[in-house]
Amino acid sequence: MEIQEKVIFEEELDVNFLNDIKKASLCEEIDRCIQCGTCTSSCPNAEYMDYSPRKIIAMIKGGFKDQVLKSFTPWLCSSCYNCQVRCPSKIKITDIMYALKRKAIAENVYPVRFPIAVMDKEMDKILTTSGRSSELWLMLNLFLKTLNPLGLLKMAPLGLNLLKTGRLSLKKESIKNKKQLRKLLKSVKGGT
Amino acid sequence: MNNYIYYPGCSAKTNAKHYEESILPVFKELGFDLEEMEDWNCCGATATMSVDEKKVAAINGRILSLAETAKKDILAPCAACYLSLKKANSFLTGGTDQAAEILARLKDIGLEYKGTIEVKHPLEVLINEIGLEKIKEKVQRKLSGLKVACYYGCQVVRPFTNFDDPDYPESMDKLIQALGAEPVEYAAKTRCCGGALAANLEEVGSKLNYILIKEAVKKGADVITTLCPLCLFNLEIMQSKIAKKYQVNIKMPILFFSQLMGLAFGLPKEDLGFSRSLIPLKAMWKKLENGGANEQ
Numbered sequence: 001m002e003i004q005e006k007v008i009f010e011e012e013l014d015v016n017f018l019n020d021i022k023k024a025s026l027c028e029e030i031d032r033c034i035q036c037g038t039c040t041s042s043c044p045n046a047e048y049m050d051y052s053p054r055k056i057i058a059m060i061k062g063g064f065k066d067q068v069l070k071s072f073t074p075w076l077c078s079s080c081y082n083c084q085v086r087c088p089s090k091i092k093i094t095d096i097m098y099a100l101k102r103k104a105i106a107e108n109v110y111p112v113r114f115p116i117a118v119m120d121k122e123m124d125k126i127l128t129t130s131g132r133s134s135e136l137w138l139m140l141n142l143f144l145k146t147l148n149p150l151g152l153l154k155m156a157p158l159g160l161n162l163l164k165t166g167r168l169s170l171k172k173e174s175i176k177n178k179k180q181l182r183k184l185l186k187s188v189k190g191g192t
Numbered sequence: 193m194n195n196y197i198y199y200p201g202c203s204a205k206t207n208a209k210h211y212e213e214s215i216l217p218v219f220k221e222l223g224f225d226l227e228e229m230e231d232w233n234c235c236g237a238t239a240t241m242s243v244d245e246k247k248v249a250a251i252n253g254r255i256l257s258l259a260e261t262a263k264k265d266i267l268a269p270c271a272a273c274y275l276s277l278k279k280a281n282s283f284l285t286g287g288t289d290q291a292a293e294i295l296a297r298l299k300d301i302g303l304e305y306k307g308t309i310e311v312k313h314p315l316e317v318l319i320n321e322i323g324l325e326k327i328k329e330k331v332q333r334k335l336s337g338l339k340v341a342c343y344y345g346c347q348v349v350r351p352f353t354n355f356d357d358p359d360y361p362e363s364m365d366k367l368i369q370a371l372g373a374e375p376v377e378y379a380a381k382t383r384c385c386g387g388a389l390a391a392n393l394e395e396v397g398s399k400l401n402y403i404l405i406k407e408a409v410k411k412g413a414d415v416i417t418t419l420c421p422l423c424l425f426n427l428e429i430m431q432s433k434i435a436k437k438y439q440v441n442i443k444m445p446i447l448f449f450s451q452l453m454g455l456a457f458g459l460p461k462e463d464l465g466f467s468r469s470l471i472p473l474k475a476m477w478k479k480l481e482n483g484g485a486n487e488q
Contacts, residue, residue, distance in 0.1 A: 025290065045386075045389070048396055078384050078389045079346070079347070079387060080387070082346070085358045085359075092351075094351070098241050098245075105243055116388065117242075120238070120240075120242040123239035123240070127233070131233040131234060132202050132233060134202075142392075158429055165467065165469070165470065166468060167206060167208075167209060168207065169205070173206075180254075180303075184303075
């Protein structure tokens with residue numbers, strides 16, 4: 001095994017990163033982290049993450065903006081809120097993960113072909129235009145955007161089963177008053 | 193006596209039709225004629241929250257204000273809707289400048305939200321308002337002999353822990369017991385199914401769901417009941433992947449708790465969406481027949 005030394009120099013760190021994250025809603029308590037690791041031990045997906053939730057918190061506080069925003073960790077958070085209800089310092093860790101996802105998307109540094117990030121963006125698009133989500137169209141867009149036609153093919157048997165049991169709608173769902181919703185969303189645009 | 197407006201959410205109209213098909217008649221049986229919210233929009237679930245914070249507050253604000261106009265609290269069966277609406281409600285009534293801005297934008301489109309609405313999950317209403325005694329009275333056909341693993345998933349019990357424990361909730365178990373079935377001790381009851389991750393990242397999804405199903409099998413459960421459309425979906429579709437990856441043969445039926453309620457209330461079986469199950473239910477029906485026979 002080759003041992004590589006990873007050094008990050010102080011000038012590569014972003015001193016404003018912590019404050020940026022704290023500005024997002026429900027993220028202000030992050031300073032109180034005691035690095036106990038309860039979050040990581042409560043996380044069902046920690047083993048798949050490149051940095052554990054505990055490390056991510058420490059890295060936010062340390063200003064490791066680049067590493068944190070490019071990390072897979074936020075995208076592997078399935079929003080189960082286990083860490084959040086257990087954190088002894090009452091830090092809203094799941095909400096911090098959301099803030100990181102938003103920031104990574106806003107700064108266009110999210111893992112590009114990672115399906116979750118793409119799906120979130122596609123679903124957001126669908127419901128901004130129609131007001132309701134349509135699973136079939138969401139999946140189609142997702143596989144197109146992630147350049148994964150094989151994935152679509154693999155989903156075909158499931159799609160058929162869902163059709164057979166009446167659980168897949170082919171039409172694009174939509175609300176009646178789309179105009180009202182669009183006006184609302186246009187007026188609140190710009191928040192991350 | 194009905195202070196609730198029904199907010200179905202997108203799933204109850206597509207892949208979780210059987211949730212709606214069972215929850216509405218069950219509530220009707222209990223005296224709640226649930227009217228669907230007029231022109232409701234999607235809550236955004238975990239997706240919009242990952243893209244734009246203000247948008248989430250705005251779209252959920254629209255839903256809350258529609259309920260306020262109807263002068264009724266919201267009944268939201270889907271776990272993601274329940275959480276999104278509760279979260280937005282606490283944000284919009286928090287008195288912050290950010291909240292004031294969203295409320296002002298809602299007003300611009302003719303929707304005012306004063307903050308008078310409560311968001312509830314059907315399970316919460318069944319346990320705390322209707323009560324187990326009344327539910328027991330409605331039972332026509334005890335589900336004797338049926339062993340049930342009650343799976344709560346995440347977002348109904350966390351982070352808003354209004355009516356049950358975030359780690360080891362028991363309300364669904366009590367409900368299932370009131371129907372004459374036997375809830376099994378199910379340690380994985382609030383372990384995550386992977387949510388929107390499961391189907392997209394198969395490696396993660398199959399493992400998480402295998403843990404949930406394996407535990408239920410170990411405890412001798414005939415069926416897993418849940419209260420979340422996405423949990424139900426994941427637990428169903430992952431079974432074929434689990435079979436391949438872990439070389440096991442599992443056919444565990446996954447049902448909404450409300451389907452079993454309807455069955456116990458003596459409502460017509462055909463109307464409760466059992467035919468929508470992706471997993472064969474034969475073994476379960478057989479068990480129920482036998483269970484009934486043993487009882488007599």
